Amino acid sequence: MNLFQIISEIEKVDPEIMDRLTHRRSALSALGDITRKMALAAAPIAIGSAFNKAVGQQTLANANDILNYALLLEYLEEDFYAQALAAPTLAANLTTGSAARGAIQTIKNHETAHVNLLKAALGTSANPRPASFNFGTAFSNYPTFLTFAQAFEDTGVRAYKGQATNIPRTLNPTVGGNVVNLLTVALQIHSVEARHASHIRYMRRATAAGGIQQFGWITNAEGNGAPAPVYAAGNPAATFPAEGNLSQGGLTLTSVGGNTYTAAEVSEAFDEGLDNTTVVNIARSVVTF
Amino acid sequence: MHDNSFLARTLHRRSFFRVAGAGAAASALVLAGCAKDDTPNPGTFTQQLVIATKDSLDNNILNYAYLLEQLEAAFYDKVVATPPADLLPGELAYLTDLRDHELIHREYLKYALGTNVYDNSFVTPLTFDFSSLTLTTRAGVWAAAQLLENIGVAAYNGAGKHLTAPFLKLLGKIASVEARHATLVQELVQPGSWATGIGTTGLDAAKTPLEVVALIQPFIPVPISTDFLPTT
Incomplete structure (x- = not known):
């Protein structure tokens, strides 16, 4: 079967292809079983579809695709915080009545509200919640949990920002009985994710046993323990530069208006967007769903 | 209003x-x-004060953003130059960072607007009026910063829909940084209050240019013309 020859060829170029795409492995195996029984004429379509999902840039063709992509991220975040609040390994840090538990509960509530809002906007087009999210070692201890949280929130900010220009500016659906501008709602979620990210960063800074020396904003492309791709360039890099980007609209901002600024300051002053394929790859790299 | x-x-x-x-x-x-x-x-x-013309909605919104960044930069510049005596350790570093971010935002928007920047022909830049704020105490400074940062977030959330893609992309990069600022500042005003204002909807505020103009008018010594600013 040529399909497996193709995969073999890809693996020569990209040895990690199957590791990065573990979740696709069963799908590809199933595809193999099916294609053995299928007419050859139909096979290229099925194969093309599988590869489009597996290794190509995923295309969000319309507003519903964008909303379902956002919904997946919100499902993930909501489940992440729900699991954290229930994790025995975090109970000593997220004690009832503590500021930390209050903050995590608040963030979880916001993510639940986002899920509900997006589901209402999508109606019958809403994708179902994945059966489960496995966050691996994320809840093994409090600092690790906060590091994961920072990664998800900073990624969330980049994800919404990356889609802002793809949402039609004139789409005004009725959601929950109210006429809303879809782009405005997306921006309102976007800034809430940024608030979450800022506060999680502050919590990491304030951790009793030697906090991370970082602020609520992203300095250069430093993750301070969060996966590097969260702060790296997306695809294409010219459209989605890394968080350490110093140039906006062709102007390098370390020298502007008669003043000079450090690379740290300039990178902090602007957040950068990410494409959906890179975002989903980041999620898949730390979460099984 | x-x-x-x-x-x-x-x-x-x-x-x-x-x-x-x-x-x-x-x-x-x-x-x-x-x-x-x-x-x-x-x-x-x-x-x-005229910041908008009949010619370009993009330029009108960018000038509106420029005015907001001028306001924030001038505020932090004044505070960092004469900080209140009762700042807590580390807080001057926060204020300095905030000032530098706003200065960079201001200068970038000025560059992006080129000759379309509203104060292009001004002999001297607009001087802001902070007399309604208490800038001699830590509490007063952080309360004022909270006000200005949250105005910025709501302004950008509300204005995004008026911009064409290249400028929406640009403002999105700034908007989330303002939200990061606002969150820190709220926590410094009152520990535990970082999320106040988001509410059960999980949505941040979004305000129209006319709503925002009314909020910043106390800091600007002349009336801001609302002609050619979007009403939604």
Whole structure:
């Protein structure tokens, strides 16, 4: 079967292809079983579809695709915080009545509200919640949990920002009985994710046993323990530069208006967007769903 | 907010403009004859700050953003130059970072607007009026910062839909940084209050340019013209 020859060829170029795409492995195996029984004429379509999902840039063709992509991220975040609040390994840090538990509960509530809002906007087009999210070692201890949280929130900010220009500016659906501008709602979620990210960063800074020396904003492309791709360039890099980007609209901002600024300051002053394929790859790299 | 009498006065100013032939100063700080009691009185003049023109909605929104960044930068500049005595350890570093971010935002928007920047022909830059704020105490400074940062977030959330893609992309990069600022500042004002204002909807505020203009008017020594600013 040529399909497996193709995969073999890809693996020569990209040895990690199957590791990065573990979740696709069963799908590809199933595809193999099916294609053995299928007419050859139909096979290229099925194969093309599988590869489009597996290794190509995923295309969000319309507003519903964008909303379902956002919904997946919100499902993930909501489940992440729900699991954290229930994790025995975090109970000593997220004690009832503590500021930390209050903050995590608040963030979880916001993510639940986002899920509900997006589901209402999508109606019958809403994708179902994945059966489960496995966050691996994320809840093994409090600092690790906060590091994961920072990664998800900073990624969330980049994800919404990356889609802002793809949402039609004139789409005004009725959601929950109210006429809303879809782009405005997306921006309102976007800034809430940024608030979450800022506060999680502050919590990491304030951790009793030697906090991370970082602020609520992203300095250069430093993750301070969060996966590097969260702060790296997306695809294409010219459209989605890394968080350490110093140039906006062709102007390098370390020298502007008669003043000079450090690379740290300039990178902090602007957040950068990410494409959906890179975002989903980041999620898949730390979460099984 | 603007009642009918205000709108009537605005119209009056504009008609005076045409008569006076001063309409060419469309994107500058201009003089407009208008008596306080709406009675023409050549002896009394008030100034108006004009940031928007009929020509380009993108430029109008970018100028609006530029004014907001000017305001924030001027605020932090003043505070960092004369910090309150009771700042806690580390807080001056926060304020300095915040100032630098706003300065970079301001200078970038000025660059992006080029000759379309509203104060292009100003002899001296607009001077902001912070007399309504208490900047001699830590509490006063952080409360003021909270006000300004949250205005910025709500302004950008509300204005995004008026921008074409390249400028929406740009403002999105700044908006989330303002939200990061606002969150820190709220926590410094009152520990545990970082999320106050988001509410059960999980959504941040979004305000129209006219709502925002009303909120920042106390810091600007002349009335801001709302002509050509979007009403939604």
